[in-house]
Amino acid sequence: MASITLDGLAHAYRPDPRGPQDYALKEINHVWRQGGAYALLGPSGCGKTTLLNIISGLVIPTKGRILFNDRDVTHLPTEARNIAQVFQFPVVYDTMSVRENLAFPLKNRHLPREAIARRVEEIAHRLDLSAVLDRKASNLTADAKQKISLGRGLVRSDVNAILFDEPLTVIDPHLKWQLRSTLKELHRALDLTMIYVTHDQTEALTFADTVVVMHDGAVVQTGTPEELFERPAHTFVGHFIGSPGMNVLPARVEGRTAHIGDVAIELVRAYPSLPAGERIELGVRPEFATLAGAGTGLPVKVRRIDDIGRARIARIEIAGHPAAAMVPDALALDGDTAGLRLDPRHVHIYAGGVLVEGETANREGGA
C-alpha cells in the first residue's frame, strides 16, 4: 500500500528534446493518495497513456522521479513495482483456462501451490468468474476477458495500484455500467489506489473521486467532479466536460463589468489585475444561463432550439458570438429575439485560457 508521487516528471519520445513542444508529457507534479479513485481524463493524444505507462514502468521518463511512498522507483522494471495494469483491449493468454490465467502472475512469482489456488478462488468469486474458471479464456466474451485481465492484477496481494487504460472501449454499452460498478465495489472493498484513463467524461465522473484533466501533455485541472463542473480552471475543461460544453465568449473587462461586443454583463467579482496582452474570455455553463422573454436580461438572438429529452437547449447568439442556454418549460418565444439571464456566481473570467480569481468586493465580503 503506498501513495504515488510524481516529482517533476516529464517525457519526450524524441531522444533530444529541446523546447516544450518536443515533450509528449510536460512537467507534472502530483500525488496519488493511497486508496484514491482517480480518473485521468483528456482527448486522444494528450499524454494520458504515456503518464500511465510511466507509472507502471513500461516507459522510463526523460526527466523527474516517481516515488512509491518514499522509495524511488523511477528506474525499476515493471515486474518489481507492484503495479497492475488493465489495457484497452482485453489481454488473456489464449492457451490457458481462466484459472490458469488468474494463477499466472502468482506462478511466475513462485508462490506455493495451495496459496495460489486459494487466492484464485477468492478473486474469481469477487469478479463473478467462478462458473467459468475451467473454461478456455479465449472462448469468453470481451467483458469476461477484461475481468480476467483485471483479475490477474487483483490476485497479487502486494499490488499498490491498479491502472486502467480505457478498459471499457470494447465492451458492450449495457455491460459497461455493470463492469464499472464492479470496479467501484472492488475499490471500496480492497482499499486499492485506482487510476482510470479515459476520454469519456461520463466514465471519468462516475468512477472517480478525483478527476485529473489533461490537455496537450499537461495537467490543466485536478478536482472533484463538482469542482470541474462549477469552476473549470481552464477553458479546455469547460469545453471538454459538460454537454454542451461551457460557453466561452471573447470579452473586455472593466472593473466589475464585462463587455461582449456592445452587451454589458455585471460581475460579482472585480478583476483589477488582468494580465495585459492576453486573450480575455468570459465563461459560463449553459446550465447557468437561462433564456427569458425578450426585454429581460441580456438581448440575444435565438438560432435553434434542441430538445435533448430531459431539457431544451437553445442555440443563441450574444453580440454575434454563438452560445447555448437552457430554455425553461414555461417559456414561449416570439420571433428570434429573447433575453438571457446568467447566474452571476457561475460567471468566470479567463485570461489566455486560464481561470482568473476575482476579488470579491468589500461590501459583499463584509456582509
Next chain:
Amino acid sequence: MEKPLNNRAWLLVAPVFLIVAFSAILPIMTVVNYSVQDTFGNNQFFWNGLGWFQELLDPSTELGGRFFDALWRNLLFSAIILAIEVPLGILVALSMPREGWKVAATLVIMALPLLIPWNVVGTIWQVFARADIGLVGWGLNALGIPYNYTGDPIAAWITIVVMDVWHWTSLVALLCYAGLKSIPDAYYQAARIDGASRWAIFTTIQLPKMKRVLLIAVLLRFMDSFMIYTEPFVLTGGGPGNATTFLSIDLVKLALGQFDLGKAAAMSLVYNLIVLALCWVFYTVMTNTGTERPDQGGAA
C-alpha cells in the same frame, strides 16, 4: 425468405469449369487412364486393370521395391527438413529487428534465397560443394574431413539437407515474423506486469499467436520437401547409387527414361494420394490442438 432461382448463374460459372476441366480434371483422368493399361510403344495400349497398383504396393516386386525405397527416403527427408527448418525459422523470426531501417534490410536479405530459380540453387550448391574446386568441398577436405557428395551417400544427404535449409528457412522465418508482428504490444506489456519470463512469453503468447502461420509454414514445407525434384536432380542426379532418388526423380526415370507410362501413372496417383493424406493429417492435428472440447470441463 424465397431465394430467386436463376439458371443464368451456370453461364457465369462455366468459364471456371472449363479452365479447371482442361487444367486439372482432364490431365488427371489421362493419368488414371494410363494407370490401368500397359503400353508397348507405337501407341498400342492393353488393358491391365489394377495390375500396376497391386505390383506397386507389393514391396517384393521390382516396381514395389523401388517405390517403397523412394517413399522412405522422401518421408525421412521431409521429417529432417521440418525438424530443422521450423524451429530454426522461429528462432530467426524471434531475433529479427522489429522497427527501423533494419527491418527492410533484413527482409530483403531473407527473401533473396526464395527468389533464386530452383535449378540455379542446385547448380550453385553443386559447384559450391565440389571436392576439387568448390569452396565448401575443398575447404572441408583441406581441414582433414573427408567429404565427397558424389561418392558418399551420407555426404550427399547432408549436402541436400543443408541446401534446402539454406533455400527455404527464410520462408518459415518470414511467415513467423508476420505472425509475431500481429501481436499487439499490450500482450508483452501485460506479460511484463505479470512477471512472465522470456520462455513463458514465448510459450504463452508468441507460440499460440503464431499457430496459424506455423500451420501454413509446415504444410508448405512438407509438400515442397515431399515433392522435391529439381535441386537433388541437379546436385546428385539421384545418386550416389540410388541414395538420393526421391519419388519424383524415380517417377521421371520411369515415365521419361523407360517410357513405362502405365507404371508411372499408377505411381504418380499413389504419390498424389499420399501427399493429400499427409497434408490432411497435419491440418487436422494442428487446427485441433488447443481447442476446447465442449463436453469436457475438468481442470487441465
